[in-house]
Amino acid sequence: MITVEQAEQIILDNKSDLGAEITLFDTSAGRVLAETIRADRDLPPYNRVMVDGIAIKYSAFERGIRIFKIKAVQAAGVEPVEVDGDEECIEIMTGAAIPESVDTVIRYEDITIGEGEAIINLATIEKGQGLHLKGADKTQGDVLAVPGQLITPAVLSLIASVGEAEVRVKKVPRIVVISTGDEVIEVHKRPTPFQIRRSNNYTAQAILKTLGYEASVLHLPDDPEVMRNQLSQCFQYYDAIILAGGVSAGKFDFLPQVLNELGVEQLFHKVAQRPGKPFWFGKHGNGVPVFAFPGNPVAVYMCLHRYFIPWLYATLGQQQPAPVYAMLNNDLEFKPELKYFLQVKLLVNEQAKLIAEPIVGNGSGDFANLADANAFMELPAEKSVFKKGEVYRVHLINPL
Numbered sequence: 001m002i003t004v005e006q007a008e009q010i011i012l013d014n015k016s017d018l019g020a021e022i023t024l025f026d027t028s029a030g031r032v033l034a035e036t037i038r039a040d041r042d043l044p045p046y047n048r049v050m051v052d053g054i055a056i057k058y059s060a061f062e063r064g065i066r067i068f069k070i071k072a073v074q075a076a077g078v079e080p081v082e083v084d085g086d087e088e089c090i091e092i093m094t095g096a097a098i099p100e101s102v103d104t105v106i107r108y109e110d111i112t113i114g115e116g117e118a119i120i121n122l123a124t125i126e127k128g129q130g131l132h133l134k135g136a137d138k139t140q141g142d143v144l145a146v147p148g149q150l151i152t153p154a155v156l157s158l159i160a161s162v163g164e165a166e167v168r169v170k171k172v173p174r175i176v177v178i179s180t181g182d183e184v185i186e187v188h189k190r191p192t193p194f195q196i197r198r199s200n201n202y203t204a205q206a207i208l209k210t211l212g213y214e215a216s217v218l219h220l221p222d223d224p225e226v227m228r229n230q231l232s233q234c235f236q237y238y239d240a241i242i243l244a245g246g247v248s249a250g251k252f253d254f255l256p257q258v259l260n261e262l263g264v265e266q267l268f269h270k271v272a273q274r275p276g277k278p279f280w281f282g283k284h285g286n287g288v289p290v291f292a293f294p295g296n297p298v299a300v301y302m303c304l305h306r307y308f309i310p311w312l313y314a315t316l317g318q319q320q321p322a323p324v325y326a327m328l329n330n331d332l333e334f335k336p337e338l339k340y341f342l343q344v345k346l347l348v349n350e351q352a353k354l355i356a357e358p359i360v361g362n363g364s365g366d367f368a369n370l371a372d373a374n375a376f377m378e379l380p381a382e383k384s385v386f387k388k389g390e391v392y393r394v395h396l397i398n399p400l
Protein backbone atom coordinates (compact mmCIF):
# COMPACT_ATOMS: atom_id res chain seq x y z
CA MET A 1 0.00 0.00 0.00
CA ILE A 2 1.34 3.43 -0.88
CA THR A 3 1.34 6.57 1.26
CA VAL A 4 -0.78 9.67 0.74
CA GLU A 5 2.31 11.55 -0.46
CA GLN A 6 3.21 8.83 -2.97
CA ALA A 7 -0.36 8.76 -4.27
CA GLU A 8 -0.34 12.53 -4.60
CA GLN A 9 2.96 12.43 -6.51
CA ILE A 10 1.71 9.78 -8.95
CA ILE A 11 -1.41 11.86 -9.58
CA LEU A 12 0.56 15.05 -10.16
CA ASP A 13 2.96 13.18 -12.47
CA ASN A 14 -0.10 12.25 -14.50
CA LYS A 15 -1.50 15.72 -14.98
CA SER A 16 -2.97 16.33 -18.42
CA ASP A 17 -2.08 19.00 -20.93
CA LEU A 18 -5.26 20.11 -22.60
CA GLY A 19 -3.78 23.16 -24.28
CA ALA A 20 -5.29 26.62 -24.49
CA GLU A 21 -8.18 28.42 -26.12
CA ILE A 22 -9.30 31.98 -26.72
CA THR A 23 -12.10 33.49 -24.67
CA LEU A 24 -13.71 36.90 -24.45
CA PHE A 25 -12.07 38.90 -21.71
CA ASP A 26 -15.35 39.72 -19.95
CA THR A 27 -16.17 36.05 -19.41
CA SER A 28 -12.64 35.07 -18.41
CA ALA A 29 -12.93 35.45 -14.61
CA GLY A 30 -12.19 32.13 -12.92
CA ARG A 31 -10.19 30.82 -15.87
CA VAL A 32 -6.42 30.32 -15.83
CA LEU A 33 -4.25 32.54 -18.01
CA ALA A 34 -2.26 30.92 -20.81
CA GLU A 35 -0.43 34.07 -21.91
CA THR A 36 1.59 36.90 -20.42
CA ILE A 37 -0.30 40.15 -19.99
CA ARG A 38 1.94 43.18 -20.49
CA ALA A 39 1.27 46.88 -20.13
CA ASP A 40 0.62 48.22 -23.65
CA ARG A 41 1.20 51.76 -22.34
CA ASP A 42 2.53 53.24 -19.15
CA LEU A 43 0.14 52.98 -16.22
CA PRO A 44 -1.22 55.56 -15.84
CA PRO A 45 -0.70 56.42 -19.52
CA TYR A 46 -0.54 60.19 -18.88
CA ASN A 47 -0.08 62.51 -15.92
CA ARG A 48 -3.54 61.96 -14.51
CA VAL A 49 -5.40 64.54 -12.51
CA MET A 50 -6.61 62.98 -9.23
CA VAL A 51 -9.01 65.67 -7.95
CA ASP A 52 -11.59 68.01 -9.45
CA GLY A 53 -10.32 71.62 -9.20
CA ILE A 54 -7.88 73.89 -10.98
CA ALA A 55 -4.46 73.28 -12.51
CA ILE A 56 -1.82 76.01 -12.12
CA LYS A 57 1.90 76.56 -12.42
CA TYR A 58 3.46 75.97 -9.00
CA SER A 59 6.00 78.71 -9.73
CA ALA A 60 3.13 81.23 -10.01
CA PHE A 61 1.87 80.29 -6.53
CA GLU A 62 5.44 80.51 -5.23
CA ARG A 63 5.65 84.08 -6.58
CA GLY A 64 2.55 84.97 -4.51
CA ILE A 65 -0.18 84.77 -7.14
CA ARG A 66 -3.47 83.61 -5.55
CA ILE A 67 -6.08 84.75 -8.11
CA PHE A 68 -6.07 82.90 -11.43
CA LYS A 69 -8.11 83.62 -14.56
CA ILE A 70 -9.90 80.49 -15.76
CA LYS A 71 -8.68 79.89 -19.30
CA ALA A 72 -10.86 76.82 -19.98
CA VAL A 73 -12.75 73.96 -18.40
CA GLN A 74 -11.17 70.63 -19.24
CA ALA A 75 -13.09 67.39 -18.86
CA ALA A 76 -11.46 63.96 -18.68
CA GLY A 77 -10.84 62.42 -22.06
CA VAL A 78 -10.24 65.61 -24.04
CA GLU A 79 -7.04 67.10 -25.40
CA PRO A 80 -5.31 69.29 -22.79
CA VAL A 81 -5.71 73.06 -23.09
CA GLU A 82 -2.53 75.06 -22.35
CA VAL A 83 -2.43 78.28 -20.26
CA ASP A 84 -0.91 81.40 -21.83
CA GLY A 85 0.64 82.90 -18.71
CA ASP A 86 1.29 82.57 -14.99
CA GLU A 87 -2.02 84.17 -13.98
CA GLU A 88 -4.10 81.63 -15.83
CA CYS A 89 -5.45 78.29 -14.67
CA ILE A 90 -7.45 75.47 -16.19
CA GLU A 91 -10.51 74.21 -14.38
CA ILE A 92 -9.85 70.52 -14.64
CA MET A 93 -11.59 67.26 -13.75
CA THR A 94 -10.44 63.98 -12.21
CA GLY A 95 -9.14 61.64 -14.88
CA ALA A 96 -8.01 64.39 -17.27
CA ALA A 97 -4.48 64.51 -18.70
CA ILE A 98 -2.81 67.58 -17.21
CA PRO A 99 -1.67 70.21 -19.74
CA GLU A 100 2.13 70.58 -20.03
CA SER A 101 2.05 74.28 -19.13
CA VAL A 102 0.77 73.55 -15.59
CA ASP A 103 2.03 71.17 -12.93
CA THR A 104 -0.08 71.35 -9.78
CA VAL A 105 -3.77 70.75 -9.02
CA ILE A 106 -5.80 72.34 -6.23
CA ARG A 107 -9.19 70.85 -5.37
CA TYR A 108 -12.45 72.79 -5.40
CA GLU A 109 -12.71 72.57 -1.60
CA ASP A 110 -9.58 74.77 -1.29
CA ILE A 111 -10.54 77.50 -3.77
CA THR A 112 -13.32 80.02 -4.39
CA ILE A 113 -14.63 80.28 -7.91
CA GLY A 114 -15.76 83.79 -8.90
CA GLU A 115 -16.59 85.51 -12.20
CA GLY A 116 -14.18 83.76 -14.56
CA GLU A 117 -11.52 83.39 -11.89
CA ALA A 118 -10.41 81.12 -9.07
CA ILE A 119 -8.96 82.26 -5.74
CA ILE A 120 -6.75 79.86 -3.80
CA ASN A 121 -7.56 79.77 -0.08
CA LEU A 122 -4.42 77.95 1.02
CA ALA A 123 -1.21 79.37 2.49
CA THR A 124 0.89 76.51 1.22
CA ILE A 125 0.62 73.90 -1.48
CA GLU A 126 2.99 71.24 -2.77
CA LYS A 127 4.45 71.22 -6.23
CA GLY A 128 2.86 68.42 -8.25
CA GLN A 129 0.03 67.79 -5.81
CA GLY A 130 -3.17 66.20 -7.09
CA LEU A 131 -1.37 64.22 -9.78
CA HIS A 132 -0.87 60.50 -10.47
CA LEU A 133 2.21 60.58 -12.66
CA LYS A 134 2.55 58.77 -15.99
CA GLY A 135 4.20 55.38 -15.50
CA ALA A 136 4.10 55.62 -11.68
CA ASP A 137 2.40 52.20 -11.38
CA LYS A 138 3.80 50.29 -14.36
CA THR A 139 5.94 51.05 -17.40
CA GLN A 140 4.99 50.06 -20.94
CA GLY A 141 6.04 46.43 -21.48
CA ASP A 142 5.98 45.52 -17.79
CA VAL A 143 4.50 42.09 -16.98
CA LEU A 144 1.12 42.47 -15.30
CA ALA A 145 0.02 38.81 -15.13
CA VAL A 146 1.64 35.51 -16.06
CA PRO A 147 0.55 32.14 -17.47
CA GLY A 148 -0.87 29.93 -14.74
CA GLN A 149 -2.37 32.86 -12.90
CA LEU A 150 -6.02 32.64 -11.97
CA ILE A 151 -8.04 35.40 -13.60
CA THR A 152 -9.41 37.12 -10.53
CA PRO A 153 -11.51 40.28 -10.93
CA ALA A 154 -8.29 42.27 -10.33
CA VAL A 155 -6.46 40.41 -13.12
CA LEU A 156 -9.48 40.86 -15.38
CA SER A 157 -9.26 44.63 -14.87
CA LEU A 158 -5.64 44.53 -16.07
CA ILE A 159 -6.59 42.44 -19.12
CA ALA A 160 -9.32 44.95 -19.94
CA SER A 161 -7.08 47.96 -19.37
CA VAL A 162 -4.42 46.75 -21.81
CA GLY A 163 -7.05 46.17 -24.48
CA GLU A 164 -6.98 42.38 -24.69
CA ALA A 165 -10.57 41.92 -25.82
CA GLU A 166 -9.75 38.25 -26.35
CA VAL A 167 -7.50 36.39 -23.97
CA ARG A 168 -5.75 33.05 -24.09
CA VAL A 169 -6.77 30.73 -21.26
CA LYS A 170 -6.07 27.11 -20.36
CA LYS A 171 -8.69 24.65 -21.57
CA VAL A 172 -10.77 23.26 -18.74
CA PRO A 173 -11.13 19.47 -18.57
CA ARG A 174 -14.54 17.99 -19.31
CA ILE A 175 -15.25 16.12 -16.09
CA VAL A 176 -17.78 13.43 -15.30
CA VAL A 177 -18.65 12.15 -11.84
CA ILE A 178 -20.07 8.64 -11.92
CA SER A 179 -21.59 6.94 -8.92
CA THR A 180 -22.08 3.18 -8.91
CA GLY A 181 -24.17 0.68 -7.01
CA ASP A 182 -27.50 -1.14 -7.34
CA GLU A 183 -28.59 -0.06 -3.88
CA VAL A 184 -28.26 3.60 -4.81
CA ILE A 185 -31.44 4.96 -6.40
CA GLU A 186 -32.44 8.26 -7.97
CA VAL A 187 -33.11 11.17 -5.65
CA HIS A 188 -36.79 11.61 -6.55
CA LYS A 189 -37.58 7.90 -6.04
CA ARG A 190 -38.79 6.24 -2.85
CA PRO A 191 -36.20 3.80 -1.48
CA THR A 192 -37.10 0.31 -0.21
CA PRO A 193 -35.87 -0.33 3.35
CA PHE A 194 -32.64 -1.68 1.80
CA GLN A 195 -31.83 1.14 -0.60
CA ILE A 196 -30.45 4.64 -0.29
CA ARG A 197 -30.73 7.71 -2.48
CA ARG A 198 -27.66 8.74 -4.37
CA SER A 199 -25.82 11.77 -3.09
CA ASN A 200 -22.12 11.21 -3.84
CA ASN A 201 -22.08 12.29 -7.45
CA TYR A 202 -24.16 15.41 -6.77
CA THR A 203 -21.91 16.29 -3.85
CA ALA A 204 -18.82 16.01 -6.03
CA GLN A 205 -20.49 18.03 -8.77
CA ALA A 206 -21.41 20.72 -6.23
CA ILE A 207 -17.89 20.87 -4.78
CA LEU A 208 -16.47 21.36 -8.27
CA LYS A 209 -19.10 23.96 -9.03
CA THR A 210 -18.23 26.02 -5.97
CA LEU A 211 -14.65 26.06 -7.30
CA GLY A 212 -15.84 27.18 -10.72
CA TYR A 213 -15.76 23.86 -12.62
CA GLU A 214 -18.61 22.14 -14.39
CA ALA A 215 -19.02 18.37 -14.19
CA SER A 216 -21.61 16.00 -15.60
CA VAL A 217 -23.12 13.29 -13.42
CA LEU A 218 -23.91 9.71 -14.29
CA HIS A 219 -24.83 6.56 -12.42
CA LEU A 220 -23.91 2.97 -13.23
CA PRO A 221 -25.38 -0.24 -11.85
CA ASP A 222 -23.13 -2.98 -10.45
CA ASP A 223 -23.21 -4.71 -13.83
CA PRO A 224 -19.86 -5.18 -15.58
CA GLU A 225 -21.43 -5.27 -19.03
CA VAL A 226 -23.27 -1.95 -18.58
CA MET A 227 -20.21 -0.47 -16.90
CA ARG A 228 -17.99 -1.43 -19.82
CA ASN A 229 -20.36 0.02 -22.42
CA GLN A 230 -21.02 3.28 -20.64
CA LEU A 231 -17.44 3.84 -19.54
CA SER A 232 -16.01 3.17 -22.98
CA GLN A 233 -18.19 6.03 -24.25
CA CYS A 234 -17.05 8.27 -21.42
CA PHE A 235 -13.44 7.77 -22.50
CA GLN A 236 -14.35 9.21 -25.90
CA TYR A 237 -15.86 12.35 -24.51
CA TYR A 238 -14.42 13.31 -21.12
CA ASP A 239 -10.95 14.50 -20.10
CA ALA A 240 -11.23 13.27 -16.52
CA ILE A 241 -13.37 10.56 -14.97
CA ILE A 242 -14.29 10.46 -11.31
CA LEU A 243 -15.95 7.29 -10.06
CA ALA A 244 -17.43 6.59 -6.65
CA GLY A 245 -17.91 3.12 -5.24
CA GLY A 246 -17.28 -0.38 -6.47
CA VAL A 247 -13.51 -0.42 -5.90
CA SER A 248 -13.13 -2.37 -2.67
CA ALA A 249 -13.10 -6.11 -1.93
CA GLY A 250 -16.79 -6.92 -2.40
CA LYS A 251 -18.27 -9.49 -4.75
CA PHE A 252 -19.92 -6.66 -6.69
CA ASP A 253 -16.96 -4.28 -6.73
CA PHE A 254 -16.34 -4.74 -10.45
CA LEU A 255 -14.62 -1.49 -11.32
CA PRO A 256 -10.92 -2.41 -11.14
CA GLN A 257 -11.57 -5.38 -13.46
CA VAL A 258 -13.78 -3.41 -15.86
CA LEU A 259 -11.32 -0.54 -16.05
CA ASN A 260 -8.53 -2.96 -16.76
CA GLU A 261 -10.52 -4.50 -19.61
CA LEU A 262 -11.13 -1.05 -21.05
CA GLY A 263 -7.41 -0.35 -21.31
CA VAL A 264 -6.99 1.72 -18.17
CA GLU A 265 -3.62 1.11 -16.59
CA GLN A 266 -3.81 0.86 -12.82
CA LEU A 267 -1.29 3.26 -11.28
CA PHE A 268 -2.23 2.42 -7.72
CA HIS A 269 -4.92 0.70 -5.72
CA LYS A 270 -5.19 1.39 -1.98
CA VAL A 271 -3.62 4.24 -0.09
CA ALA A 272 -2.61 4.17 3.57
CA GLN A 273 -5.36 6.53 4.66
CA ARG A 274 -8.73 6.66 6.33
CA PRO A 275 -11.16 7.38 4.90
CA GLY A 276 -10.55 6.35 1.31
CA LYS A 277 -8.22 3.37 1.67
CA PRO A 278 -9.50 1.49 -1.43
CA PHE A 279 -8.86 4.52 -3.69
CA TRP A 280 -7.95 3.31 -7.22
CA PHE A 281 -6.19 5.52 -9.75
CA GLY A 282 -5.30 4.81 -13.34
CA LYS A 283 -4.89 6.19 -16.82
CA HIS A 284 -6.58 5.15 -20.04
CA GLY A 285 -4.44 4.51 -23.12
CA ASN A 286 -5.78 7.79 -24.54
CA GLY A 287 -4.45 9.72 -21.54
CA VAL A 288 -7.70 10.19 -19.62
CA PRO A 289 -7.12 9.75 -15.86
CA VAL A 290 -9.57 7.76 -13.74
CA PHE A 291 -10.06 8.66 -10.10
CA ALA A 292 -12.04 5.75 -8.68
CA PHE A 293 -12.87 6.81 -5.14
CA PRO A 294 -14.28 4.44 -2.54
CA GLY A 295 -18.04 4.76 -2.31
CA ASN A 296 -18.37 5.99 1.23
CA PRO A 297 -19.46 9.62 1.01
CA VAL A 298 -16.81 11.00 3.36
CA ALA A 299 -14.12 9.18 1.39
CA VAL A 300 -15.39 10.78 -1.83
CA TYR A 301 -15.47 14.20 -0.19
CA MET A 302 -11.95 13.92 1.16
CA CYS A 303 -10.38 12.31 -1.92
CA LEU A 304 -11.86 14.91 -4.23
CA HIS A 305 -10.25 17.69 -2.21
CA ARG A 306 -6.98 15.93 -1.46
CA TYR A 307 -6.31 14.39 -4.89
CA PHE A 308 -8.57 15.56 -7.68
CA ILE A 309 -8.35 19.31 -7.06
CA PRO A 310 -4.51 19.30 -6.95
CA TRP A 311 -4.60 17.34 -10.25
CA LEU A 312 -6.89 20.04 -11.66
CA TYR A 313 -4.49 22.77 -10.56
CA ALA A 314 -1.54 20.92 -12.09
CA THR A 315 -3.44 20.31 -15.32
CA LEU A 316 -4.33 23.98 -15.59
CA GLY A 317 -0.74 24.98 -14.84
CA GLN A 318 -1.96 26.82 -11.77
CA GLN A 319 0.19 27.14 -8.68
CA GLN A 320 -1.01 24.89 -5.84
CA PRO A 321 -2.26 26.92 -2.88
CA ALA A 322 0.22 27.13 0.01
CA PRO A 323 -0.45 24.51 2.71
CA VAL A 324 -2.51 25.64 5.69
CA TYR A 325 -1.87 24.44 9.24
CA ALA A 326 -4.05 24.48 12.32
CA MET A 327 -3.78 23.62 16.01
CA LEU A 328 -5.61 20.58 17.31
CA ASN A 329 -7.96 21.47 20.16
CA ASN A 330 -8.43 18.01 21.73
CA ASP A 331 -6.37 14.94 22.57
CA LEU A 332 -7.20 11.95 20.43
CA GLU A 333 -5.98 8.50 19.49
CA PHE A 334 -5.94 6.73 16.16
CA LYS A 335 -4.12 3.39 16.17
CA PRO A 336 -4.09 2.06 12.58
CA GLU A 337 -0.98 2.83 10.56
CA LEU A 338 -2.95 5.00 8.20
CA LYS A 339 -2.97 8.73 7.67
CA TYR A 340 -6.15 9.88 9.32
CA PHE A 341 -8.16 12.65 7.75
CA LEU A 342 -9.98 13.99 10.76
CA GLN A 343 -13.07 16.10 10.19
CA VAL A 344 -12.66 19.39 12.03
CA LYS A 345 -14.34 22.70 12.53
CA LEU A 346 -11.78 25.46 12.08
CA LEU A 347 -12.01 28.78 13.79
CA VAL A 348 -9.62 31.67 14.26
CA ASN A 349 -9.25 32.52 17.94
CA GLU A 350 -8.53 35.91 19.52
CA GLN A 351 -4.77 35.30 19.28
CA ALA A 352 -5.24 34.93 15.50
CA LYS A 353 -4.51 31.20 15.76
CA LEU A 354 -6.31 28.69 13.57
CA ILE A 355 -7.90 26.16 15.92
CA ALA A 356 -9.22 22.77 14.82
CA GLU A 357 -12.10 21.33 16.81
CA PRO A 358 -12.60 17.63 15.96
CA ILE A 359 -16.09 16.71 14.78
CA VAL A 360 -16.75 13.26 16.15
CA GLY A 361 -18.75 11.08 13.78
CA ASN A 362 -19.38 7.48 12.84
CA GLY A 363 -16.76 6.93 10.19
CA SER A 364 -16.67 7.41 6.49
CA GLY A 365 -20.33 6.54 5.93
CA ASP A 366 -21.45 9.36 8.23
CA PHE A 367 -21.98 12.18 5.81
CA ALA A 368 -24.44 13.97 8.09
CA ASN A 369 -21.35 14.84 10.09
CA LEU A 370 -19.74 16.62 7.13
CA ALA A 371 -22.23 19.46 7.29
CA ASP A 372 -20.65 20.58 10.59
CA ALA A 373 -17.02 20.33 9.43
CA ASN A 374 -15.17 22.88 7.35
CA ALA A 375 -11.85 21.05 6.97
CA PHE A 376 -10.01 17.75 7.10
CA MET A 377 -6.96 17.64 9.33
CA GLU A 378 -4.19 15.36 8.09
CA LEU A 379 -2.88 13.31 11.02
CA PRO A 380 0.37 11.45 10.20
CA ALA A 381 0.30 7.65 9.92
CA GLU A 382 3.45 7.22 12.05
CA LYS A 383 1.73 8.51 15.20
CA SER A 384 -1.22 7.15 17.09
CA VAL A 385 -1.56 9.67 19.92
CA PHE A 386 -2.35 13.27 19.08
CA LYS A 387 -2.34 16.00 21.70
CA LYS A 388 -4.16 19.26 22.07
CA GLY A 389 -1.88 22.08 20.90
CA GLU A 390 -0.14 20.04 18.18
CA VAL A 391 -0.14 21.53 14.71
CA TYR A 392 -1.07 19.64 11.53
CA ARG A 393 -1.97 20.40 7.95
CA VAL A 394 -5.62 21.09 7.14
CA HIS A 395 -7.60 21.06 3.90
CA LEU A 396 -10.47 23.50 3.78
CA ILE A 397 -13.72 22.05 2.47
CA ASN A 398 -15.99 24.93 3.43
CA PRO A 399 -15.37 28.60 4.15
CA LEU A 400 -14.28 29.42 7.73
Ligand SMILES: Nc1nc2c(c(=O)[nH]1)N[C@H]1C(S)=C(S)[C@@H](COP(=O)(O)OP(=O)(O)OC[C@H]3O[C@@H](n4cnc5c(N)ncnc54)[C@H](O)[C@@H]3O)O[C@H]1N2
Nearest residue numbers: 179198199200201245246247248249253277294295296299
Ligand atom coordinates in the same frame (compact mmCIF):
# COMPACT_ATOMS: atom_id res chain seq x y z
N1 LIG B 1 -13.28 -6.59 3.10
C1 LIG B 1 -13.15 -5.28 2.97
N2 LIG B 1 -14.26 -4.54 2.94
C2 LIG B 1 -14.18 -3.21 2.79
C3 LIG B 1 -12.91 -2.59 2.72
C4 LIG B 1 -11.77 -3.40 2.77
O1 LIG B 1 -10.63 -2.93 2.67
N3 LIG B 1 -11.93 -4.74 2.87
N4 LIG B 1 -12.85 -1.24 2.62
C5 LIG B 1 -13.95 -0.51 3.19
C6 LIG B 1 -13.81 0.86 2.87
S1 LIG B 1 -12.62 1.68 3.70
C7 LIG B 1 -14.65 1.52 2.03
S2 LIG B 1 -14.52 3.22 1.82
C8 LIG B 1 -15.67 0.85 1.28
C9 LIG B 1 -15.50 1.25 -0.19
O2 LIG B 1 -16.26 0.47 -0.96
P1 LIG B 1 -16.49 0.64 -2.50
O3 LIG B 1 -15.63 1.64 -3.10
O4 LIG B 1 -16.47 -0.69 -3.06
O5 LIG B 1 -17.94 1.28 -2.51
P2 LIG B 1 -19.32 0.55 -2.43
O6 LIG B 1 -19.15 -0.78 -1.84
O7 LIG B 1 -19.95 0.66 -3.73
O8 LIG B 1 -20.09 1.52 -1.44
C10 LIG B 1 -19.61 1.83 -0.16
C11 LIG B 1 -20.69 2.55 0.61
O9 LIG B 1 -20.96 3.82 0.00
C12 LIG B 1 -22.34 3.95 -0.31
N5 LIG B 1 -22.52 4.69 -1.55
C13 LIG B 1 -22.09 4.30 -2.76
N6 LIG B 1 -22.44 5.20 -3.68
C14 LIG B 1 -23.14 6.16 -3.07
C15 LIG B 1 -23.79 7.35 -3.51
N7 LIG B 1 -23.80 7.72 -4.80
N8 LIG B 1 -24.36 8.13 -2.60
C16 LIG B 1 -24.37 7.75 -1.29
N9 LIG B 1 -23.77 6.64 -0.82
C17 LIG B 1 -23.19 5.85 -1.69
C18 LIG B 1 -22.80 2.52 -0.47
O10 LIG B 1 -24.17 2.36 -0.33
C19 LIG B 1 -22.00 1.80 0.60
O11 LIG B 1 -22.60 1.93 1.85
O12 LIG B 1 -15.57 -0.53 1.39
C20 LIG B 1 -15.29 -1.02 2.74
N10 LIG B 1 -15.32 -2.44 2.73
Ligand code: MOO
Nearest residue numbers: 275276277299364
Ligand atom coordinates in the same frame (compact mmCIF):
# COMPACT_ATOMS: atom_id res chain seq x y z
O1 MOO C 1 -12.01 4.37 3.16
MO1 MOO C 1 -13.33 3.93 3.85
O2 MOO C 1 -13.85 5.48 3.35
O3 MOO C 1 -12.43 4.32 5.34
O4 MOO C 1 -14.68 3.75 4.81
Ligand SMILES: [Mg+2]
Nearest residue numbers: 246248250253
Ligand atom coordinates in the same frame (compact mmCIF):
# COMPACT_ATOMS: atom_id res chain seq x y z
MG1 LIG D 1 -17.83 -2.26 -2.12
